[in-house]
Amino acid sequence: MAQAGGSLGTWIVLNAISAEGFVSHSILASHAHVDGATITYHVDRAEKLGLVQRETDPDDRRVKRLRLTPEGERVHKELWSAARAFEARVMAGVTDAEQARLRRTLAKLRANLAAPPAEGRASRSGTGAPRRR
16 A cells, blocks of 8 residues: 555545545544544545545534545545556466455354353354364
């Protein structure tokens, strides 16, 4: 990301807004899986760089919606290309079937992290809990 002129925070903000169109801070934070304070920091930075613009939501004046500026759209395209090139480098030699299995596994991990912890029991299948040394 840095080589393409951005950062991970900038990428998260620009990519989420690009995918969703106009979004509020809370929707953006949810999409990026970060808390409100973290996303506000990244949005403030992107706004100072002229990449995003805040607008009052016409349906609720308390809500600020975010949209990409023309410069934000340009930077998003550059970061998108950098992300795709990075993905191609990381996935080199990994078959489509292996990539599909990895995505399924990562989706399970994400779901596990989002679920409330089970009281008093470990719910694991597979190799068992790690051993203590």
